[in-house]
Amino acid sequence: MPSKDRTLTAVKLPKDWSPAGWRQHVALQQPTYPDAAALEGVQEELRALPPLVTSWEILSLKQQLAEAQEGKRFLLQGGDCAETFDGCTPDVISNRLKVLLQMSLVLVHGMRKPVVRVGRFAGQYAKPRSADMETIGDVSLPSYRGDLVNGPEFTEAARIPDPRRMIKGHARSAMTMNFVRSLIDGGFADLHHPEYWNLEWVGHSPLAEEYRRMVTAIGDAVRFMETLSGQEVHNLNRVDFYTSHEALLLPYEESQTRQVPRHWGWFNLSTHYPWIGMRTADLEGAHVDYFRGIRNPIAIKVGPSVHPDQLLKLIDVLNPDDEAGRLTFIHRMGAKAIEEKLPPLLNAVQRDGRRVLWVCDPMHGNTESTTNGYKTRRFRNIRSELEMAFELHAAAGTRLGGVHLELTGEDVTECLGGARELTESDLERAYKSTVDPRLNYEQALEVAMLIVRKQAQ
Numbered sequence: 213m214p215s216k217d218r219t220l221t222a223v224k225l226p227k228d229w230s231p232a233g234w235r236q237h238v239a240l241q242q243p244t245y246p247d248a249a250a251l252e253g254v255q256e257e258l259r260a261l262p263p264l265v266t267s268w269e270i271l272s273l274k275q276q277l278a279e280a281q282e283g284k285r286f287l288l289q290g291g292d293c294a295e296t297f298d299g300c301t302p303d304v305i306s307n308r309l310k311v312l313l314q315m316s317l318v319l320v321h322g323m324r325k326p327v328v329r330v331g332r333f334a335g336q337y338a339k340p341r342s343a344d345m346e347t348i349g350d351v352s353l354p355s356y357r358g359d360l361v362n363g364p365e366f367t368e369a370a371r372i373p374d375p376r377r378m379i380k381g382h383a384r385s386a387m388t389m390n391f392v393r394s395l396i397d398g399g400f401a402d403l404h405h406p407e408y409w410n411l412e413w414v415g416h417s418p419l420a421e422e423y424r425r426m427v428t429a430i431g432d433a434v435r436f437m438e439t440l441s442g443q444e445v446h447n448l449n450r451v452d453f454y455t456s457h458e459a460l461l462l463p464y465e466e467s468q469t470r471q472v473p474r475h476w477g478w479f480n481l482s483t484h485y486p487w488i489g490m491r492t493a494d495l496e497g498a499h500v501d502y503f504r505g506i507r508n509p510i511a512i513k514v515g516p517s518v519h520p521d522q523l524l525k526l527i528d529v530l531n532p533d534d535e536a537g538r539l540t541f542i543h544r545m546g547a548k549a550i551e552e553k554l555p556p557l558l559n560a561v562q563r564d565g566r567r568v569l570w571v572c573d574p575m576h577g578n579t580e581s582t583t584n585g586y587k588t589r590r591f592r593n594i595r596s597e598l599e600m601a602f603e604l605h606a607a608a609g610t611r612l613g614g615v616h617l618e619l620t621g622e623d624v625t626e627c628l629g630g631a632r633e634l635t636e637s638d639l640e641r642a643y644k645s646t647v648d649p650r651l652n653y654e655q656a657l658e659v660a661m662l663i664v665r666k667q668a669q
């Protein structure tokens with residue numbers, strides 16, 4: 213056993229666990245594949261392909277998340293609700309990266325602590341749905357479950373779950389990772405050149421002005437430090453980016469779950485930081501069983517119906533050894549419910565002395581439909597949930613250690629309000645999401661500035 217694996221003595225292998233053991237449990241939100249042999253063939257193929265990430269990276273992220281639990285770092289996790297195969301293009305990938313880099317610059321500058329950057333990308337292709345079937349007129353077809361499963365077009369052919377899509381999803385994820393890694397290694401994320409991160413389509417904007425002032429101040433500070441020390445501030449041109457997705461489609465995740473030569477145990481090598489969605493977080497369910505056996509840092513979405521006892525039992529199953537950096541709770545209560553629902557959960561975990569990273573997703577509890585038929589979110593509700601989250605954590609003596617957001621670098625009008633005060637009639641102009649509404653550039657920057665203001669209070 214390798215001596216470098218520092219958690220070795222503290223953490224034990226879970227009992228009676230295997231990558232396929234989830235099959236003994238109820239697996240919600242899974243498609244019904246028409247051809248079992250084709251599915252098995254695809255899994256075989258996936259098992260033989262190279263992994264998308266390595267155990268080394270996974271363990272270094274876990275270490276950074278452990279530091280976020282202690283308040284030494286802040287987690288910024290963001291990206292599309294659902295990536296699409298068509299959206300695997302250089303512009304979509306680099307624009308999303310630019311927004312995340314700009315936000316993280318605002319956070320680093322304002323909070324004076326390092327930011328852990330995690331994209332909701334390179335694998336965010338499977339979606340939970342509220343109904344198995346979608347009905348339009350008198351036609352009922354299986355719901356669209358994300359590009360990893362079936363196609364969004366409302367035709368019988370598109371909606372049949374096709375296991376070959378997993379091979380394509382794996383390849384698209386690899387291409388996305390490859391491009392992100394190359395951009396970063398090539399110097400795209402270099403703090404000396406924040407001008408690389410400007411989005412071409414953004415015209416004059418009051419927030420962009422504030423951001424530019426911040427960039428100038430940081431540039432001056434960097435040059436000042438370099439003048440003083442006579443050398444380049446080295447670690448400023450290196451930025452780590454990690455990936456995450458909802459590990460929903462279990463046959464796919466199972467095929468990417470491996471043992472590696474230098475670290476003990478099992479790793480999900482399709483992403484650094486998988487999470488369990490709100491609809492599949494049942495203690496007895498297949499997803500929780502699968503997650504308990506992998507060594508990745510993991511997250512769970514926590515909605516307003518979760519009871520404090522349930523949360524403690526989830527900790528028992530998912531982090532029995534109280535390992536640092538292992539478990540994140542992403543609460544997504546909605547602006548209306550957070551004040552009532554969050555404090556009992558914070559108090560229960562606090563009383564029990566359990567180690568978790570608390571993260572706020574101010575998006576998913578605030579989804580609504582407009583009269584003209586768009587799924588949207590009001591920026592003021594997003595802002596209010598996030599502000600309340602900071603206040604409720606402060607009151608409970610716990611720490612909000614990060615945010616989880618749906619955002620894009622594309623010019624979209626999907627969420628209402630924000631700096632440009634988007635209204636319902638603006639939604640028609642550029643609503644591009646196939647699933648949930650995302651923050652656009654300005655709304656995302658506004659969230660970053662809001663976090664800085666709130667945590668300074």
Ligand code: PEP
Binds near residue numbers: 458489491513
């Ligand atoms: C999501 O993150 O896109 C999602 C479906 O979230 P939740 O599980 O919190 O509803």
Ligand code: MN
Binds near residue numbers: 293618647648
């Ligand atoms: Mn979503």
